[in-house]
Amino acid sequence: MTAQEIELTVNGTDHELSVEPRTLLAHALRDELGYTGTNVGCETTMCGACTVHLDGDAVKSCTVLAVQADGSEVDTVEGLADDGEFHPLQESFQEEHGLQCGFCTPGMMMTALDFLEDNPDPDDEEISDALEGNLCRCTGYQNILNAVKSAADKMSGTSGAD
Known part of the structure; x- marks a missing residue:
């Protein structure tokens, strides 16, 4: 499968990465970018452990392809704290x-x-x-x-x- 280049802004930081078209956003966040706060529990939207904000809306990232998020802003739990202060x-x-x-x-x-x-x-x-x-x-x-x-x-x- 041919990898696709995508761009994501995660918690305010711009990232460019190469992903297979079938890569889930949850896996791109965890495995490619190291945002391990996004957990994968079921990959069926049942548990919600993978919820992130995609362009301001809460989504279950186990059912969003990373290529669908190309050009988007993603916020994860790691982005809640501000300069070391808990949200x-x-x-x-x-x-x-x-x-x-x-x-x-x-x-x-x-x-x-x-x-x-x-x-x-x-x-x-x-x-x-x-x-x-x-x-x-x-x-x-x-x-x-x-x-x-x-x-x-x-x-x-x-x-x-x-």
């Missing part, structure tokens, strides 16, 4: 114990961030609905809901207010 979502997942093994966490965070950008003051049911395409086998979901709610408060500046 409020990362802080909240840590503080609220919203992770255990951490395998699903990057996808959960990227899905939650996309959701919170559109809904800055969600209730538990809205959070649950937003995360229904992301599976966790360790934590149960209450701590994840708590983490997203806490992040929403922090991101809107109402942290600590009830």
Whole structure:
């Protein structure tokens, strides 16, 4: 199979790479570019561990071909921290114990961030609905809901207010 040259901007850094046309975006990110926060759990869109932002929208990168993302901006969990400072979502997942093994966490965070950008003051049911395409086998979901709610408060500046 003939490789294709593509360009991606990942977390603000431009990359040029050569991929086979059948290469999934998740594999290009992990194997070619070293962004290992993007996990591949199922390759069927069922688990959501591979969720990234593609041109501003949350997508499951296990079902997007890398060549389809040519010329696009991709944001991964590695891009959430700013100059060594955790993003409020990362802080909240840590503080609220919203992770255990951490395998699903990057996808959960990227899905939650996309959701919170559109809904800055969600209730538990809205959070649950937003995360229904992301599976966790360790934590149960209450701590994840708590983490997203806490992040929403922090991101809107109402942290600590009830």
